[in-house]
Amino acid sequence: MSLSFKYDEHNKYHRFARSAIIAAASLTTFVIVWWFVAIMANMTALPTPIETWDAFISLLNDGDPLTGASLSTYLSKSFGTFLKGLALAVVIAVPLGLFLGFIKPLREFLNPIIEVLRPIAPIAWAPIFILSFGYQIGPSLVVFVGIFFPMLTNTIFGVQKLDPMLLDAARTMGANPLQLFRKVVLPSSVPYIMNGLKVGLGIGWMCIVAAELYATPLGGIGFYLQEQASAGNWPGAYSAIIIIAVLGLLTTSLAEYAHKAIAKRMGIE
Template identity: 35%
Template sequence: MKILKNLTLPIIGILAWEALAIYLNNPVILPKVESVISILLNPGVGILGTGNLIENTIVSIKRVLIGFFIAGAFAIPLGLLMGYYSLINDLFDTTVELLRPIPPLAWVPLALAWFGIGESSMHFIILIGAFFPILINTISGVKSVPVIMIEAAKTLGGSTKDILKSVVVPASSPDILTGLRVGAGIAWMCVVAAEMLPGSDAGLGYLIMYAYSLSKMNIVVASMIIIGIIGIILDKGLRYIEKKYFCWKKMMK
């Protein structure tokens, strides 16, 4: 029953899409469902001389993973320190709040100037997009740790290292995971946008723009659907981890 409920809206959307495509009868404006499905069912077939869907998807996933893991490697330790030590929080807070509202794409000119056209600039844009959600949620998670737990650990003779490792990190893990979920979604959006920039020659973002320039809207829509599917898989995977390992968080609330 739950699966049926989840599929109801997508099915209605597909039917409406097909009806509108038939009415418009213009594949440049809106391709028919079957033309998009034929591409999705043949992901190994070359497209417009840019490789196939599988190859372009793998390129985008690699870029996301590199930028995302670098962002996490910096954001989580900094968030733990900012959340636990008020001095470090005071030192970094103004800078973080100054940079956080700046959209990742606003960094594109600087990324191109610093790293040139290529993979490094794309990784930087992804890093910027994922960094702040992970950082802010980590800080929030640390600050939400009950003071009584920290005081109890101190009473038992725990050092700062022990408290961070055995109390703060486990207690703030659900919030960190939430930050990772949000960061992963933004990272995926950033890589698609970054691949639309000059210098990219592969990836789903590049494929979308190249197909658009040739008025191949069925390829554009197929690529968009792949992006959505991967986004769902990422979110469901992190939700599963949260539900399986951090169910105690809801019980505490």
């Protein structure tokens, strides 16, 4: 047992080291290609990585050169908007997806509506939501739409993939509908729900940046990107893009960690 545990631990660290090396090599290659293209293009609209890095350090230390706002101010506004949209999407998409996946007549009735709305780009709703609900709520609703549909469709798919024999076995043992949901349907759907969440988080960051381009009084990292590009400060604009990419990576990584932790706790790893 002890040797097996040590072997598993060794494999775990080996996989982690391998993934870290591959990630470092991939990112290094990306930076080198970026640097080469920037030098060959010789365009002010395409700064080098070092110019972008200097702009980020300047923002971090001295704040926005145009407004004086700090990086933490921009991030806190964007995170607040993002989290409100995320919370609303989770609260609505997961229960609705479970019901639609479990109740076929309801799914058949609502599916045409979902299929009509789902292909619409979330950013198309930005001017409508912002003008209708204001700068405080409108951008969060754009994020909500971006996260809602991936979570909804993945949750429905997760319920539909459930083995009917598990439901029959639970009913045979006397489980009522609530127990079926809590003990069978929900645990089996968790991997699909978390996959929808990971996809939705990436789309959510796209939505919040696009929404902040409309809702400029709200501020946020999207506003910073727009003002830097408008002023011709391209290193500052690219530093905003890098910040957004890092935020997306961190949130999706956090979702992946939560997925593994929840799956392990529920015994479905």
